[in-house]
Amino acid sequence: MSTEDVILTPGFTLMDSMSAFEIGEPRMDSGMLLEQDNTRPAFEPLTPLLPEELCWIIDRSFACEMGWYAGNMLSQTVYTLLYVHTLQDINPDLLPPEYLYSQDSTRPMQLLTSVLRPAVFAMLKDCDIVWRELSKKRVYDMEDWQSEKCEVTLLEGVPVDFIIDKLDGAYTWLRSTDLPQQWIDALADRLALRKTLLQLFNTGHTGHLDDLKPLVTIARNILRRVRAHPPETPPADSPAVAAFDPHVSRRLHTVIPTRELELSPQDSVWDSLERMLDGWENINYLRENHSLLSWQVNGLLSVWLPDRPLPVSYLRSLTQHIFIDNHIVLGDYDEEWLIERFFWETTGTSYESICEVLINSWTGPGALALQEMESHIMEVVPTYIKSSWFNPPRRRRYLMKAVRDWQLLQDAFGNLIQHIAASGESVSQILHSLPLVVAVWKLTTAREIILTGLQQELYAAYERSLAYWYLAQILERHLETLDQLKPIIPPDSYAQHELEFQTQFLTVLQSMSLASFATISSERLPDPERMRLNFKRRYKWLCSPREDNPEALLFNLPSLQDFYHSLENIEEIKASVEDHLRIAQDALAHLSTAIPRTSTTDKGYEGRIELVKGLTRINDQLLDFVGNNHTESAKLQWNPRSHPWFPTVVLS
Incomplete structure (x- = not known):
């Protein structure tokens, strides 16, 4: 045979012959039959x-x-x-x-x-x-x-x-x-x-x-x-x-030639099976818990806690199936149930009461039509809940699209209440709460986008300072929104207890974010043009699609220029690092007692306790690092397996 000649027998294709050789590509090598x-x-x-x-x-x-x-x-x-x-x-x-x-x-x-x-x-x-x-x-x-x-x-x-x-x-x-x-x-x-x-x-x-x-x-x-x-x-x-x-x-x-795979040791196999049983147990808990907030908290905790590995694909698919399938929620409710729970669990006010106010106070042209906004809620909310059971990269991509959907819904409610004549304080409060409810979910989504970037190690070292600074700005807006919601929510309701927990929790995150930003802000940044391009890539979910001003942001958040302005006062910010960590320490001390609990088997409660313990450990480490100036004997290390968001202190 001469060079480049090939003999193929019937049924033996070129792909078969290629897959018989080791070519160094794991996705293609199926391995030769060795001696x-x-x-x-x-x-x-x-x-x-x-x-x-x-x-x-x-x-x-x-x-x-x-x-x-x-x-x-x-x-x-x-x-x-x-x-x-x-x-x-x-x-x-x-x-x-x-x-x-x-x-x-x-x-x-x-x-x-x-x-x-x-x-x-x-x-x-x-x-x-x-x-x-x-x-x-x-x-x-x-x-x-x-x-x-x-x-x-x-x-x-x-x-x-x-x-x-x-x-x-x-x-x-x-x-x-x-x-x-x-x-x-x-x-x-x-x-x-x-x-x-x-x-x-x-x-x-x-x-x-x-x-x-x-x-x-x-x-x-x-x-x-x-x-x-x-x-x-x-x-x-x-x-x-x-x-x-x-x-x-x-x-x-086979369509895809595969290489030899070494199966896990038997103890690891049984551990995996134990985790699968834990997943079934969690599914049983969720299907019996008919609450949007419980599903949201459970999903977020499954992403946040570093010692909880990603459930296998089957369990993630089954969980989404149980939440909503063929427009039936939790096997019992139609999609309108999502709208009722969306408002009730965020504000403590029923959607029926909200509709009554809107209909009786409508002054706009024609009859009041809520179907479009209701359809928008029924489209965005279930996918947002299910996104906690997507794989991490896909979840992040979805959240970057969802934040725009929340903004559109917030704008729609803002336009709607302009045509409503408020006839009393209670009516005015309900009207004022509508855009705020959506803003809470929107800002939660924006927060998660940045946290997932840290957890998935997407940011280069010089990008972390901007990420922490931007996270702190989003949390500031979130806290302001919760403050505006406080007078509207009925006292002693579950919504009020959840709002108190969220206020303390977001205060912790904001203080630790500002401290982390100040601690690493001395790292040398690339030239402004490079930073502008990076900002456009990392934060494109914030950028407005307006052609006349491509630098405009989709909603009211600081710009990249504001970040540079904050660096002008960096020495003052660095001097306040310990103060920020002390604020977080005080909030963490009260956070465990502020966690709302629905039952003795509330998995959200147990997971939040674990979350608070992890944040307390990291915050104490940072306090010790900053207070004792261990710049030579210790250093900060970002390792999502130690903590998904904040650096840990390791001895050098």
Whole structure:
């Protein structure tokens, strides 16, 4: 053959040949068959197994399953269990009777046909249910999960009840055998865990969510027993080891060639499963909590707390599905419920009362029409609530669009009340509150955009000072808005308690932001033109689309020039760093007692306590750093895993 000649056999394409070589690109390499790969024991699906080997295989099947939920390919995870591809070979209905019963009593063939086969069935059906949920586009293929099935069945046409019957039959068979009791109990627990997980996934698929809480409790108890009695890892020449082939993608029809993936250690797998159970438990809490504020707080805390990893895509999709699906909110309400809760939970005033005031006091041309603004609320609010369960980059992109939607709604209410004749103080208060309610949500969104930039480490070192300064300005506007709302909100209402907490919380954030800005403001900034271009890129969500003034801001916030003016007084600002941190310290001391609580199991309350503890720790560190001038022995470090927003002090 001459250079550049290629011989292709029928069915073997250029893509197949390319994927046989290591080219250094992780997204393309599927890996060659190396010499050491030939030393692996050959896989024979009907090779008898010891009970302890079967326990190990089932445990590692959970590693495969959790690996796919984490966002890897099926060909890298679930399909590496070779029994997935040989279910027909271990079908007891297709094996001769003498093959089933003339076996070593320590390795009965029924361990494969009656125990392992239903366990693999359950794993594949879990994946099928998850695939169906993820394909509804609440999360995004290739961004949050991988949908490619490689033409391998996930038992799409097999009913869940059929698999549960098979698992029950396996349990009954185990209890009737002469195997060591230790391994009977171990295998029975693993079958019970497989069954319970299948039932949990099926609750989300069928909508029978009343079963969530008891099933999570059962799964936790079983998992505790499974973790307490782990099987030993079999030797390299064991047939159990041969049951997994990380290079199985070489034999599959794949669109995306994949490299070998090392599955997580078993303890990490069980930890991931524990977190998944926590996610189901949180979903059960949310579905029973019919409050916009509870959903908002729960979603924000899942983003804010650094020790809470991002839930797997399936749970994030299911959470959004439970909040609103086909225009039905929480499975019980139409979308008008969102409007009622939007005003009631922010101001303590019902939307019915607001509409009555607007209709009776309308002086504008024609009849009062609220449908457009109501539609706007019903469009913006649910997506904003669901955005806490987007992946972080997508959430930030959405928030940058949502802040404009909030501004349009605020302007619409501002125009509306110009045509309302206020006939008394109570009417005037209600009218005055309408734009303020929207402003609260708008400023919350603006705050989150900057906080997510810090949390995702988007800002260069010289950009942090501007980010903290701008965050402090937004928080100042937010606090002013809350002060204007205070006289309107009924005393002793939940809205009033929440407003008091928000006032203290925002005071803490503002004081710490100003302190952080002053502490790092000595860092050298690039030239003004470079800063202007950076500002236009980072804060484009603030910029007005007006062609006559592209430098104008969408709503009333300081400009980049105001930032430079503030730097003229930087020495005065630096002198007040400790004062700002003392203000934050005092507010944090009262914040824990100001957290509103709806019940003894209020997850928002528990999460906020954790949030306050984290802020207190960071604030104390900064106070010590500033007060003792540890400029040589310590330095500030930005690490979202230590704290998502503010720097931590580390010894140099």
